Amino acid sequence: MIQFEHVSKHYDEGYDALKDVSFTLNTGELAFLTGHSGAGKSTLLKLVMLMEQPTAGHIQVGDQLLSHLTRNDIPYLRRSIGVVFQNHQLLFDRSVFDNVSLPLQICGYSPVDAARRVRAALDKVGLLNREKMNPRALSSGEQQRVGIARAIVHKPKVLLADEPTGNLDPELSEEIMRLFEQFNRVGTTVLIASHDLSLIRSMRHRMLTLKSGRLIADG
Amino acid sequence: MDKKRGAERVQPTREAPVAQPSAKRGAEHHKVDLKGHSESWLRNHSEVGKSALAKLLGTPVATVMTVAVLAIALTLPGFLFTVLSNVQNLTQGWEGETRLSLYLETSLSDEDADRFSRSLLMRDDIAAIDYISRSQGMLEFKKYSGFGDVLDAMSDNPLPAVVMLLPKSKNVADLGLMRAGLQALPEVNEAVLDLEWLQRLDAMLAVAKRAVFVLGVLLGLAVLLVIGNTIKMEIESRRDEIVISKLVGATDAWVRRPFLYTGVWYGLLGALSAWVIVQVAWLMLETPAQELAQLYRSQFQLSGLGFFGSFLLLFTSVLLGWIGAWTAVRRHLREIEPR
Numbered sequence: 001m002i003q004f005e006h007v008s009k010h011y012d013e014g015y016d017a018l019k020d021v022s023f024t025l026n027t028g029e030l031a032f033l034t035g036h037s038g039a040g041k042s043t044l045l046k047l048v049m050l051m052e053q054p055t056a057g058h059i060q061v062g063d064q065l066l067s068h069l070t071r072n073d074i075p076y077l078r079r080s081i082g083v084v085f086q087n088h089q090l091l092f093d094r095s096v097f098d099n100v101s102l103p104l105q106i107c108g109y110s111p112v113d114a115a116r117r118v119r120a121a122l123d124k125v126g127l128l129n130r131e132k133m134n135p136r137a138l139s140s141g142e143q144q145r146v147g148i149a150r151a152i153v154h155k156p157k158v159l160l161a162d163e164p165t166g167n168l169d170p171e172l173s174e175e176i177m178r179l180f181e182q183f184n185r186v187g188t189t190v191l192i193a194s195h196d197l198s199l200i201r202s203m204r205h206r207m208l209t210l211k212s213g214r215l216i217a218d219g
Numbered sequence: 220m221d222k223k224r225g226a227e228r229v230q231p232t233r234e235a236p237v238a239q240p241s242a243k244r245g246a247e248h249h250k251v252d253l254k255g256h257s258e259s260w261l262r263n264h265s266e267v268g269k270s271a272l273a274k275l276l277g278t279p280v281a282t283v284m285t286v287a288v289l290a291i292a293l294t295l296p297g298f299l300f301t302v303l304s305n306v307q308n309l310t311q312g313w314e315g316e317t318r319l320s321l322y323l324e325t326s327l328s329d330e331d332a333d334r335f336s337r338s339l340l341m342r343d344d345i346a347a348i349d350y351i352s353r354s355q356g357m358l359e360f361k362k363y364s365g366f367g368d369v370l371d372a373m374s375d376n377p378l379p380a381v382v383m384l385l386p387k388s389k390n391v392a393d394l395g396l397m398r399a400g401l402q403a404l405p406e407v408n409e410a411v412l413d414l415e416w417l418q419r420l421d422a423m424l425a426v427a428k429r430a431v432f433v434l435g436v437l438l439g440l441a442v443l444l445v446i447g448n449t450i451k452m453e454i455e456s457r458r459d460e461i462v463i464s465k466l467v468g469a470t471d472a473w474v475r476r477p478f479l480y481t482g483v484w485y486g487l488l489g490a491l492s493a494w495v496i497v498q499v500a501w502l503m504l505e506t507p508a509q510e511l512a513q514l515y516r517s518q519f520q521l522s523g524l525g526f527f528g529s530f531l532l533l534f535t536s537v538l539l540g541w542i543g544a545w546t547a548v549r550r551h552l553r554e555i556e557p558r
């Protein structure tokens with residue numbers, strides 16, 4: 001589902017964030033991406049959804065070679081990927097409900113259909129009773145979960161998560177990770193960047209480890 | 220037999236669900252047929268249109284300020300255009316009063332001249348004639364010029380006999396032809412159309428029209444800039460929303476849409492305000508204008524923007540709003556990419 005072939009990324013101001021990274025994540029697989037702060041985890045995820053372009057190498061998502069996509073194709077690629085952002089990227093000018101339904105509005109779902117899916121997604125992350133609130137009024141852990149609900153609301157083929165448990169207590173962190181496992185069980189391909197090593201290890205999934213932009217361990 | 224044919228017919232549709240499962244997960248799962256697609260497109264447009272208007276009305280002070288600027292910029296050319304068209308209506312009324320003066324040959328005897336003027340009455344392109352004989356002309360000239368003594372000293376009357384005609388046609392080209400025809404008659408020395416001052420007025424009107432047009436273009440440009448700048452600030456203030464929408468798969472068109480609608484609303488609101496101002500101004504002018512017309516026994520009536528003018532005002536303004544928004548969006552939206 002996600003394939004990296006000798007991918008390097010060099011930021012204009014700065015050094016190489018990724019160096020010659022190659023790996024394949026099969027359809028329906030779940031893997032963790034780990035490494036020290038600044039190792040290149042976020043960069044790798046950004047490359048998958050074309051927030052950044054690789055300096056070298058090829059990336060394939062599904063059957064699409066990203067270097068072949070035009071500007072107009074990018075939105076459709078992003079619709080097939082759900083993303084939980086490190087800084088959750090919520091809009092504070094609207095309710096939790098409207099935040100979660102944004103991807104559905106963009107895809108053109110009917111309001112009734114969208115409302116049903118939004119409630120299902122909020123229910124999964126345990127925030128159904130918060131739908132009318134402004135995300136500003138939520139704790140950062142709750143905000144994080146709203147971000148997760150938004151990432152899964154349109155049932156994407158691929159789910160990427162950047163530090164989804166960064167602001168959560170250990171108990172909630174595990175609960176969220178179990179949630180990702182649950183999505184994975186219904187066939188979603190999941191890639192989670194996290195440096196919560198103890199939690200990740202306990203879950204016994206594939207682990208990709210980055211160090212200064214190089215993939216130093218896979219397994 | 221029947222059953223088999225049925226099965227065959229069904230086959231193509233049966234193929235689809237069979238082929239689907241492999242590529243079934245995800246957003247594509249929500250397959251929207253053509254009807255559903257156009258439905259959701261329409262729904263999106265009407266929602267975006269409504270919410271753009273709601274946003275404008277939600278910040279009434281800022282909206283009123285912008286709309287006021289637009290209204291002023293649109294009122295000025297709108298008002299001047301109607302002034303011009305009214306002046307044109309007025310002069311068209313005057314063209315009906317056009318007269319043709321025939322200066323007859325001085326060699327013509329008084330009887331011949333009189334007979335000639337009567338013969339003109341038979342023509343069906345002439346409504347009325349007024350014959351002024353040489354001696355009559357002399358008398359009037361003496362009376363009005365004060366050169367009586369000089370003329371008395373002259374042995375011969377130097378003035379020609381004159382026939383003043385009121386042509387039936389009011390068309391300038393017809394009158395020109397008629398003048399040429401009369402000029403060609405042996406009895407006529409010179410035929411003069413009292414049209415020159417009208418032609419001068421027409422030329423002045425043409426200049427004024429050009430000036431109003433230039434002013435209109437300049438103020439149209441101002442409308443474009445005002446709307447463009449307003450939209451630019453709007454884009455700035457909604458940067459987060461744009462970034463996040465793009466992150467979850469919004470197309471450029473989707474992101475553009477609310478701003479285009481905002482531009483169209485501004486154009487429409489500006490045009491409606493300008494329309495009201497122009498119409499009220501004409502209403503206020505109507506009574507004095509009618510009194511004036513009565514003094515001159517004229518049938519002249521003021522006309523406001525009218526249907527065509529109103530339509531033109533609305534249409535150009537909405538178009539300018541759309542174009543202004545579009546250029547702003549084009550320039551600023553690409554810069555906003557998620558990082």
Ligand SMILES: Nc1ncnc2c1ncn2[C@@H]1O[C@H](COP(=O)(O)OP(=O)(O)OP(=O)(O)O)[C@@H](O)[C@H]1O
Nearest residue numbers: 011012013014017036037038039040041042043044
């Ligand atoms: N937009 C950018 N411009 C320049 N350098 C960047 C940019 N984004 C990231 N980098 C650099 O690339 C390297 C990798 O950054 P990245 O955000 O991928 O790390 P990370 O593994 O996600 O770290 P963290 O765990 O702290 O989130 C860092 O050294 C960072 O400074």
Ligand SMILES: [Mg+2]
Nearest residue numbers: 041042086162
């Ligand atoms: Mg990061």
